Amino acid sequence: MSKYKSKYACQECGYESPKWLGKCPGCQQWNTLVEEIAVKTSAGNRSKSVFSRQIAQPLAEVVGAEEPRFDTTIGELNRVLGGGLVPGSLVLVGGDPGIGKSTLLLQTSCTLAAQGQKVLYISGEESAKQIKLRADRLRVKSDQLYVVAETDLEQIEEQINAVNPSVMVVDSIQTVFHPAVTSAAGSVAQVRETTAHLMRIAKGKGIATFIVGHVTKEGAIAGPRMLEHMVDAVLYFEGERHNTYRILRAVKNRFGSTNEMGIFEMKDRGLEEVTNPSEIFLAERPVGVSGSTVVASMEGTRPVLVELQALVSPTSFVTARRMATGVDHQRVSMLMAVLEKRVGLMLQNQDAYVNVAGGVRLDEPAVDLAIVVSLASSFRDVPARPFDVVIGEVGLTGEVRGVSRIDQRIREAQKLGFKRVIIPEKNMRGIESLPDIEVVGIRNVEEALHEVLRG
Structure with a gap:
């Protein structure tokens, strides 16, 4: 009878151990190590490689071939x-x-x-x-x-x-x-x-x-x-x-x-x-409700307009709750700190909930300004203008920084019938003038709130 050797492999991360462990050292999960029998295959039974035998050669001598997809x-x-x-x-x-x-x-x-x-x-x-x-x-x-x-x-x-x-x-x-x-x-x-x-x-x-x-x-x-x-x-x-x-x-x-x-x-x-996913994400967007803002985000090479919602309400707990779906939770906390320090909004005793409608996840910093506007709109209970699109990255001093591919974002907003786009002042240089849409450049968060939340 041939001898066999057993090992224990984690079913979550693949970590291998010669003995059973309750907690996997690789992924820190409990009760995931399962015994497996390690079979040593002979040279005759080993599967042959489907690659042809090759020798090393200088990269400059390798002939490149562009295969059609x-x-x-x-x-x-x-x-x-x-x-x-x-x-x-x-x-x-x-x-x-x-x-x-x-x-x-x-x-x-x-x-x-x-x-x-x-x-x-x-x-x-x-x-x-x-x-x-x-x-x-x-x-x-x-x-x-x-x-x-x-x-x-x-x-x-x-x-x-x-x-x-x-x-x-x-x-x-x-x-x-x-x-x-x-x-x-x-x-x-x-x-x-x-x-x-x-x-x-x-x-x-x-x-x-x-x-x-x-x-x-x-x-x-x-x-x-x-x-x-x-x-x-x-x-x-x-x-x-x-x-x-x-x-x-x-x-x-x-x-x-x-x-x-x-x-x-x-x-x-x-x-x-x-x-056209922008139409899908904006199909059920409410009009005239505080806490709702539209942002133009880039998903690869495609601009997508999505609705970003925020709800700010007084907390009934000692520590206020912060929840975010579709955006980075830590980023939302940082932007709320900017609103408190630079704009004077007292949010430390307010619960804040931020959500991206449609189940999309937005990872780029160009959505910062839309998060700020949504939070301020809900806190003040003042609706943002329904035909505005907000774009920009927010710094810790309250300044609004430029973003990439601004022309594509503006054209997408124009195609869907929006009347105005709020962008960083740095992006105002060199943009194309498009009919039926106004482009407003702003320098900081206070200017943005004044433009979007007025009257």
């Missing part, structure tokens, strides 16, 4: 991927259960197959008949789309060699297992080995591969963190299940920007693109 014909997905799907890339797609990951990838597979690309859709959670039912509901079909329900990695590799696809979808990576690894499917060892094997296949054969990953209760992709380092791009599909709108966001992308965002709407026939 696959056009998915889904504009929002192309935007997030950086212009299309790169051949040989490995893309990890994560999201909550039922959010629409499989629907998005099935639609993408059908559009690519309709262009003549051979697509292999591998499902470990649904049978081929169930995928067919979902495809009929979406009213999509193609002779170039191959479907197989399989979880054995060796069988999957045989299917890849038989079909020889250009694009492959694995739904999901937690259901796939490697026969040489003794731990259960979905464990850290299995996820790590199967992803590494699929990566070698994708790079060696030039197959653009999507893999679906489950998420934990905290919203992060389940499995070891090194899984995100192995892939070329990590996309998160976000949204509330009771809401029809979905947001596709890139948190890692070797072939494009990580600031891009795609908006989809879930309908009976699947996901449809939202080409």
